Amino acid sequence: MKHTRKGLVLLVMLCLVVVGAFRPSAEHKTAQAQDLTPVRLQLKWVTQAQFAGYYAALNQGYYEEAGLEVEIIPGGPDISPQQVLAAGGAEFAIDWAGSALASREAIVNGGGSGPVNVAQIFQRSGMREIAFKDSGIESIEDLEGKNVGVWFAGNELPLFAALVANDLDPEDPNDVNVVAQAFDMVAFINGELDAAAAMTYNELAQVLEFVGEDGTFPVYTLDDLNIIDLNEVGTAMLEDGIYANEEWLADEANQATTVQFLVASFRGWIYCRDNPSDCVDYVLAEGSALGVGHQTWQMSEINKLIWPSELGVGQLDAELWTRTADIALTYAVIEEAADEAAARSDLAAAALASLQESFPDLDVNGADWVAPEVEITPNGE
Amino acid sequence: MSTVPDSQLSTPAPSKFRLAFQEFLDGSGGTVLYFVVIVLCLIGAWEGAKWLGQETDYRLELGPVKISLNMTRDLNMPHLKDIAEALSKPSQRQGPPLIEILVEKVSYTLRLAVIGFTIGTIIGLALAILFAHSRLLERGLMPYVVASQTVPILALAPMVIIWSENLFGSREIGMPMITAYLAFFPVTIYTLRGLSDVPPTALELMKSYAATRREILWKLRFPNAVPYIFTALKITAPASVVGTIIAELPTGIQDGLGGAIINFAQYYVSGPSRLWATNFVTAMAGILFFVTVAVTEWLVVRWKRPSNHLDRWIDTFLRNLRRVVPLLRD
Numbered sequence: 001m002k003h004t005r006k007g008l009v010l011l012v013m014l015c016l017v018v019v020g021a022f023r024p025s026a027e028h029k030t031a032q033a034q035d036l037t038p039v040r041l042q043l044k045w046v047t048q049a050q051f052a053g054y055y056a057a058l059n060q061g062y063y064e065e066a067g068l069e070v071e072i073i074p075g076g077p078d079i080s081p082q083q084v085l086a087a088g089g090a091e092f093a094i095d096w097a098g099s100a101l102a103s104r105e106a107i108v109n110g111g112g113s114g115p116v117n118v119a120q121i122f123q124r125s126g127m128r129e130i131a132f133k134d135s136g137i138e139s140i141e142d143l144e145g146k147n148v149g150v151w152f153a154g155n156e157l158p159l160f161a162a163l164v165a166n167d168l169d170p171e172d173p174n175d176v177n178v179v180a181q182a183f184d185m186v187a188f189i190n191g192e193l194d195a196a197a198a199m200t201y202n203e204l205a206q207v208l209e210f211v212g213e214d215g216t217f218p219v220y221t222l223d224d225l226n227i228i229d230l231n232e233v234g235t236a237m238l239e240d241g242i243y244a245n246e247e248w249l250a251d252e253a254n255q256a257t258t259v260q261f262l263v264a265s266f267r268g269w270i271y272c273r274d275n276p277s278d279c280v281d282y283v284l285a286e287g288s289a290l291g292v293g294h295q296t297w298q299m300s301e302i303n304k305l306i307w308p309s310e311l312g313v314g315q316l317d318a319e320l321w322t323r324t325a326d327i328a329l330t331y332a333v334i335e336e337a338a339d340e341a342a343a344r345s346d347l348a349a350a351a352l353a354s355l356q357e358s359f360p361d362l363d364v365n366g367a368d369w370v371a372p373e374v375e376i377t378p379n380g381e
Numbered sequence: 382m383s384t385v386p387d388s389q390l391s392t393p394a395p396s397k398f399r400l401a402f403q404e405f406l407d408g409s410g411g412t413v414l415y416f417v418v419i420v421l422c423l424i425g426a427w428e429g430a431k432w433l434g435q436e437t438d439y440r441l442e443l444g445p446v447k448i449s450l451n452m453t454r455d456l457n458m459p460h461l462k463d464i465a466e467a468l469s470k471p472s473q474r475q476g477p478p479l480i481e482i483l484v485e486k487v488s489y490t491l492r493l494a495v496i497g498f499t500i501g502t503i504i505g506l507a508l509a510i511l512f513a514h515s516r517l518l519e520r521g522l523m524p525y526v527v528a529s530q531t532v533p534i535l536a537l538a539p540m541v542i543i544w545s546e547n548l549f550g551s552r553e554i555g556m557p558m559i560t561a562y563l564a565f566f567p568v569t570i571y572t573l574r575g576l577s578d579v580p581p582t583a584l585e586l587m588k589s590y591a592a593t594r595r596e597i598l599w600k601l602r603f604p605n606a607v608p609y610i611f612t613a614l615k616i617t618a619p620a621s622v623v624g625t626i627i628a629e630l631p632t633g634i635q636d637g638l639g640g641a642i643i644n645f646a647q648y649y650v651s652g653p654s655r656l657w658a659t660n661f662v663t664a665m666a667g668i669l670f671f672v673t674v675a676v677t678e679w680l681v682v683r684w685k686r687p688s689n690h691l692d693r694w695i696d697t698f699l700r701n702l703r704r705v706v707p708l709l710r711d
Contacts, residue, residue, distance in 0.1 A: 074633035379651040
């Protein structure tokens with residue numbers, strides 16, 4: 001039985017190695033000594049320039065100035081910001097209005113407390129339907145009889161609404177063949193799709209950044225593409241906004257925290273408008289695998305979705321909110337019309353007023369802002 | 382063939398060279414040779430398919446049948462040379478080479494995989510010992526143990542992560558739990574088999590010595606189960622790496638392989654070889670874990686002859702290594 005004893009010794013040694021591996025990570029911040037209120041922000045997707053404003057507010061110390069200790073939690077394909085918000089995993093979440101409304105209805109019907117839009121960062125939507133020029137697709141009605149890629153899980157609605165407005169039934173393959181599209185542009189470049197959904201800040205750039213066989217670059221330029229803008233078609237739905245839990249918001253102290261959070265976040269976005277390359281650096285520091293060229297392009301495109309903000313940064317345009325809610329209702333994403341409490345504008349308005357009072361020189365509308373030229377780099381490197 | 386005389390085909394006494402070659406094939410050399418041949422075949426098949434695609438302009442016409450070879454385009458199947466090159470090139474302008482980033486991510490994921498693997502093994506062993514001693518518990522709980530593995534881990538993972546965040550204030554703690562959930566099952570099943578499958582004569586002998594249940598467990602059942610346990614651990618080790626990657630996805634943590642895979646999948650069009658390179662490194666991490674368990678088995682289970690080729694190869698390799706490295710000597 002000598003073997004077993006030796007085996008046991010080895011097993012114990014193995015366990016020690018494992019225990020050694022399980023060193024608690026020293027990531028938990030120690031900044032609470034300065035009486036900062038800890039809050040967590042759940043992003044809708046992985047770290048990228050789409051969220052640069054929040055990283056800027058963190059790196060520029062705006063959150064700390066506002067008395068907050070903010071932890072930014074990146075998202076991903078398996079993360080529903082609303083699920084995290086409802087479960088108390090974060091105080092704030094970035095989400096699109098369509099999916100926020102759907103989650104709100106489901107949570108409220110289940111007896112829970114749903115998300116509330118407290119600020120609308122993106123004033124217009126980045127979703128486009130793109131096609132190669134030689135396909136002859138120039139408008140929504142040209143999609144008849146074509147293979148049209150869309151992302152499902154709620155992201156298909158702006159296009160569906162546009163198709164219906166042009167008398168095309170998205171459910172009828174004889175009208176238009178709607179294909180579920182992956183989160184990359186492979187099918188579009190392979191020619192399996194005649195038109196594909198693309199965010200201006202991500203997938204559109206990926207097509208332009210594509211390097212062909214034998215290193216050809218550029219393979220495609222903007223001149224090769226027809227881009228259908230769903231904002232112009234009139235069926236765009238609101239994208240990145242800041243959401244908080246309704247029950248949590250009922251507490252006045254939390255409302256004050258929210259206003260502070262919005263003030264600092266708005267400052268972050270203003271900073272990224274005026275210093276885009278700094279903001280790209282903040283994002284790259286969080287994601288060691290991201291391409292510099294792609295993030296620079298993305299930062300610029302994100303700025304175009306925010307600026308100019310006619311109503312002031314982060315303010316919700318009631319008309320666009322109603323349009324989004326109507327489309328969601330029409331396509332049965334929600335069964336009943338969205339209630340009044342699903343969005344509140346008072347906190348964002350208070351944040352804007354506070355921002356203007358503290359920093360009278362700050363341009364909160366960006367009316368004169370002009371997007372800088374961004375060079376497309378091979379593979380977005 | 383007709384030019385070869387019959388006498389040469391049926392040599393009665395094999396030549397010295399042939400004997401040496403046979404010995405080489407039977408020993409570790411054979412394993413290496415087969416491995417190299419198979420790798421070369423795989424490389425040949427990959428690059429051959431790409432060549433065929435290029436030659437036929439990605440449309441293969443065999444009479445009336447038309448086959449699209451679009452999948453062999455560089456975008457879908459990058460050249461192996463490009464995949465290897467992607468590892469040495471930075472994925473970010475002025476950044477470190479991709480391999481350096483991936484090694485960091487592998488060490489993060491492997492660390493959590495080892496923790497989950499260990500927790501899973503302990504739970505698996507405990508359940509097996511419990512079941513071996515109580516038919517009632519085995520009959521009552523075994524269906525649930527089996528049922529636990531039919532729950533899609535992909536659906537469970539996000540909830541576990543949120544619970545972990547609420548209970549412990551850390552999403553990271555939930556990750557080894559998910560890995561352990563996948564890991565404990567084979568350990569329970571194999572250990573139970575090993576604990577029960579003892580030779581009846583040995584059991585009778587122990588009983589005739591009036592051995593207690595605990596003595597029978599530690600002196601007979603457990604030693605008998607050790608090879609079974611290692612079989613289970615060899616299944617579990619690579620699965621733990623995959624389990625940890627699945628567990629990473631709902632945490633949003635960017636430090637591990639899961640984050641890297643999401644990233645390179647999203648930007649697949651701008652660098653397909655990066656995702657392939659990441660897959661390759663992930664596979665290597667699983668193999669590394671497997672080999673570690675196999676070597677541990679070799680060190681622990683000395684009373685059993687290696688029963689398959691891989692174990693034999695590890696056996697020969699380590700015996701040779703022992704001649705050089707004094708630490709491994711008895």
